[in-house]
Amino acid sequence: MERNGRQEESIITMVELQKKNKHRFNIYLNEEFAFAVHEDIMIKHHLFKGTSIDSARIIDILQEEEQHSAYLASLRYLGRGPRSEKEVRRKLKEKGYDGESADKAVDKLKQQQYIDDHAFAKQWADHRVHFGRKGRNFVRQELASKGLGKDEISQAMQGIDEEAEYEGALTLGSKKWRSVSGTELDKKRKTMAYLLRRGYVQGVVNRVIRQVSEETLEDSTFEL
The missing domain is CATH 1.10.10 (Arc Repressor Mutant, subunit A)
Structure with a gap:
């Protein structure tokens, strides 16, 4: 809300730890529940009792919260086993995250080397040949279905023992x-x-x- 051309500010009157998620906090503005954020976002933006905050900043915080949520969801997915970039993007889309949030999450994960399609393709091919007893034609089809590109697949095929x-x-x-x-x-x-x-x-x-x-x-x- 704006008043006389200026953003009207609200006051954080309470910060409440969620009972079912020990890493998320409910933020109350002017005694009313406004939104919930992960503790990382709360600390980064100093969302503590008594802090003043305007609507433009709230929008920015909620966008960042969505992107952070997509990143954490990706980490949980990767924690169950190596994934290709396409598989991570597909999972985020299934969970309802928008394209920008998925892009931000994937970019961060690639920088941290949690997503590396070249390494993933080689690891997948080695495992399927040694333990799954699959031939290279079968492995090639699997990698293509996981969204790997021609270069990644070619290198993985060349690396097969x-x-x-x-x-x-x-x-x-x-x-x-x-x-x-x-x-x-x-x-x-x-x-x-x-x-x-x-x-x-x-x-x-x-x-x-x-x-x-x-x-x-x-x-x-x-x-x-």
């Missing part, structure tokens, strides 16, 4: 081969299709098929 990828494919291929019935041709066809669905490239699949076929032949020869 080819021997680890093969060992994972061999473990899966051997197990599949033993579980499949039928002729050797049936076993080859079904095992090959299975590995291709797991995202392994044709070269890796062919190498696995040769290996399990040779092992089967050696076992048959030994039995004779």
Whole structure:
């Protein structure tokens, strides 16, 4: 409210700690509840009892509060596991934060290296190959779905340990081969299709098929 061209100021008459959130405070102006802020915003803007505050400053504080809230929500999301920038932005949008608040939060997180798409892509690819036993084609599709760019995906693919990828494919291929019935041709066809669905490239699949076929032949020869 303005009076004679000047912003009318209100007085903070009470600052109340919220019962369900020990980091948020209710701010009362002229004996009435006005808004709530995180303790970081309260301290930064000196929102203490007796402080005078005008409507323009309140607007600025509430905008900063929204941006700070988006930042904290992003940290909680990242705390559950590494995320790409696109995943963080998607989560913030789902929670109702506006574009400016999301931009501010993401920029701060990138400066602090909590968001690093290059590092995330490499970490994700390594984990999926070593522990998820997925081939590079599958990993590439996953990274694309997470919003990673061509450069990040390309670097992640180049960093994949080819021997680890093969060992994972061999473990899966051997197990599949033993579980499949039928002729050797049936076993080859079904095992090959299975590995291709797991995202392994044709070269890796062919190498696995040769290996399990040779092992089967050696076992048959030994039995004779």
